[in-house]
Every structure is written in C-alpha cells, then in structure tokens.
Amino acid sequence: MTKSEIIDILSRKQSHLSGRDVELSVKILLEQMSDTLSSGSRIEIRGFGSFSLHYRAARRGRNPKTGETVDLSPKYVPHFKPGKALRDRVDASKETFPITEQ
Amino acid sequence: MTLTKAEMVEHLFDELGLNKREAKELVEMFFEEVRGALERGEGVKLSGFGNFTLRDKKQRPGRNPKSGEAIPVSARRVVTFRPGQKLKQRVENYAGTVE
Numbered sequence: 001m002t003k004s005e006i007i008d009i010l011s012r013k014q015s016h017l018s019g020r021d022v023e024l025s026v027k028i029l030l031e032q033m034s035d036t037l038s039s040g041s042r043i044e045i046r047g048f049g050s051f052s053l054h055y056r057a058a059r060r061g062r063n064p065k066t067g068e069t070v071d072l073s074p075k076y077v078p079h080f081k082p083g084k085a086l087r088d089r090v091d092a093s094k095e096t097f098p099i100t101e102q
Numbered sequence: 103m104t105l106t107k108a109e110m111v112e113h114l115f116d117e118l119g120l121n122k123r124e125a126k127e128l129v130e131m132f133f134e135e136v137r138g139a140l141e142r143g144e145g146v147k148l149s150g151f152g153n154f155t156l157r158d159k160k161q162r163p164g165r166n167p168k169s170g171e172a173i174p175v176s177a178r179r180v181v182t183f184r185p186g187q188k189l190k191q192r193v194e195n196y197a198g199t200v201e
Contacts, residue, residue: 001139002147010131017124025114025128030151032113036105038192040200043105048133051183053193053200075194078152080183087181089141090156094179097143099156 001101003030037078047085054079107133140181152185 007026011019033051036043043051053076061072082090103109107129114125136154139146146154157180164175185193 001135001144003149006132006135006146009135010128013131014124014128017120017128021118021120022128024118025120025125026132028114028117029110029129029132030148032110033105034151034189034192037189038196040196040198041103041105042200045107045133048137049181053196055200076196076200078183078185078189078193080152080154080181082181086137086140089137090181091178093141093143094158094177097141099143099145099158099179101145 040076045083047083049080049082049086051078051080053077148186150186150188152183152189155182155184156180157182 003026007019007023010026011017011022014022017025033043037051037053040053042053056075056077058074059072061070062068063070107126110129111122111125114120114128115122118125120128136146140154140156143156145156148154159178159180161177162175163172165172
C-alpha cells in the first residue's frame with residue numbers, strides 16, 4: 001500500500017472533504033512528523049507506535065567501491081517501535097495472511 | 103516537544119482550516135489504514151518518509167533473564183520501519199541533543 005492509495009481510500013471514506021483536502025492533510029501530517037524527528041523530538045501515537053532518534057557514534061568506514069577509508073561523523077537515525085496494539089494485531093494475522101508487497 | 107495525535111489535529115486545523123472533528127477523524131483514519139494494511143500482510147510505503155515492512159520470524163531459543171531458565175521465543179510476525187532517504191538525510195543533519 002502506498003501513500004496515494006491511502007489518500008484514495010480516505011477520500012472515499014471522507015466524502016464530505018475534497019480529495020485535495022485529504023491529499024494535503026496526509027502530506028502535512030507526514031511533513032509534521034519529519035519536522036518533529038529532524039528537530040530531535042519524539043512522536044508517540046497510542047495503539048500504533050513511537051518514533052524516536054537513535055545515536056550512531058563516529059566511526060571509521062570504508063568506501064566499498066574504492067576501499068578508501070573515510071571518517072564518518074556521529075549521527076542520528078530514525079527508529080520506530082511498534083505499539084502493543086499494532087504488534088498484537090500484526091502477529092495475530094500471521095496464519096491468515098501471507099506477506100505481500102514488500 | 104513530543105508529537106501526539108492532539109498536536110497533529112491542531113496542526114491540520116491551523117494549516118488547512120479543517121474543523122477539529124474532521125481533523126481528528128482524518129488523523130485516526132490515516133493510522134488505522136496503515137495498521138489495517140499491515141494486518142492484512144501488506145507492507146506500507148510512504149514516499150519521503152519511509153516504509154513499514156513485515157517479517158516472519160521463526161521460533162528461536164530464549165532465556166528468562168531473571169531466572170536463567172531456557173524458554174523458546176515463539177514464531178511471530180513483526181513490523182519494521184525503514185526510513186526513506188529524505189528523512190534519513192534530514193535527521194542526520196540534526197546536531198543537537200535528543201529529547
């Protein structure tokens with residue numbers, strides 16, 4: 001499932017809103033989530049999960065093509081921890097639905 | 103400050119002028135669609151943000167960390183999130199301390 005498929009489904013279910021408003025809403029929502037993480041804050045959505053940043057220390061890496069060593073500076077990476085409801089619902093479906101569209 | 107559904111609703115109200123009830127419904131429905139897809143075994147791709155993927159894990163040996171007793175970790179299906187290039191780049195550039 002993609003962002004545009006979600007927008008289509010929500011537009012159908014929220015027929016009193018224009019398709020454009022639904023599309024903008026989803027884009028604004030994801031933009032707000034990205035802004036939050038890139039300013040060092042967390043996201044917590046009950047029943048879904050939480051997003052936070054994990055620290056990666058500086059390390060000496062290698063350019064896989066040239067073999068040259070490169071010094072990589074410390075950085076943060078986004079991390080998602082599924083909430084209990086999502087974990088349980090996904091796990092409960094493992095016998096019923098094969099994994100598709102990965 | 104931590105972002106929750108309440109701030110998302112407020113933000114949609116401010117930015118788009120949706121009323122609070124509409125905005126709340128939309129935010130709830132968005133996450134419900136993502137959950138629903140994952141629950142049907144479907145991965146979810148949100149371009150610019152990241153992808154949610156599913157993985158089936160086999161049973162593996164585990165241990166009760168308190169008692170040291172060996173108990174197997176049962177087979178399970180888990181959700182993983184892979185941030186997209188754009189989000190990774192933006193987060194990487196963050197130089198402060200995390201909340």
